[in-house]
Structure formats: C-alpha cells, structure tokens
Amino acid sequence: MARIKFAGRTISLPASSFARVSLGVALIVGGVLGFLPVLGFWMLPLGILVLSIDVPHIRRYRRRFVVWWGRSQFNRWKGPSSPTMSGPNRSSD
Numbered sequence: 048m049a050r051i052k053f054a055g056r057t058i059s060l061p062a063s064s065f066a067r068v069s070l071g072v073a074l075i076v077g078g079v080l081g082f083l084p085v086l087g088f089w090m091l092p093l094g095i096l097v098l099s100i101d102v103p104h105i106r107r108y109r110r111r112f113v114v115w116w117g118r119s120q121f122n123r124w125k126g127p128s129s130p131t132m133s134g135p136n137r138s139s140d
Contacts, residue, residue, distance in 0.1 A: 048061075051097070051100070060097065064101050067097060067098075068101055068102075071094045071095070071096075071101075072094065072098070074091070074093050075091055076094075077094070078090035078092075095109075096109065
C-alpha cells in the first residue's frame with residue numbers, strides 16, 4: 048500500500064497504480080473547477096502530490112521542493128550567521 052507523508056501526517060493510498068493515477072487526475076480536475084461550491088483549489092496540489100508517486104517527472108519536482116523547503120526552514124531557525132563574532136558574546140579577550 049502506498050503512503051504519502053505530508054505535514055506530519057501519513058495518508059494511505061490505494062495499492063493499485065491505476066487507482067492512484069485516476070485519483071490524482073480526478074483531484075486535479077476538481078482543483079481546476081475550484082470556483083464551484085463543493086470543489087476547492089486545495090485539490091490541485093493534492094492531486095499533484097498523489098500523481099508524484101507514479102509519475103517520475105512529477106516526483107523529481109516534488110523532491111526538489113522538499114529539499115528546498117527543508118533548507119529554507121533550517122536557515123530560518125538557524126538565524127543570521129556572520130564569519131566574525133562581535134559584541135558582548137565575543138570570547139577572544
């Protein structure tokens with residue numbers, strides 16, 4: 048059974064490749080029709096995420112995005128870095 052890990056949650060998908068591709072395409076079509084009351088634009092990225100399991104070209108872009116997102120999150124928490132220490136925390140005195 049295929050699984051997607053997204054936002055700290057694991058989502059189970061159908062075991063059949065045909066069913067996953069059909070689900071992904073249906074979500075993308077529903078996302079394009081997101082202006083309708085029941086459907087929403089949230090379906091578009093979810094459909095692309097489901098398709099990324101079976102389509103290597105989309106999987107490549109998803110992996111690049113995950114790496115980029117991880118790096119940006121790390122740099123955001125790491126804070127600004129400077130090659131030289133200055134100020135009250137300087138320990139070379």
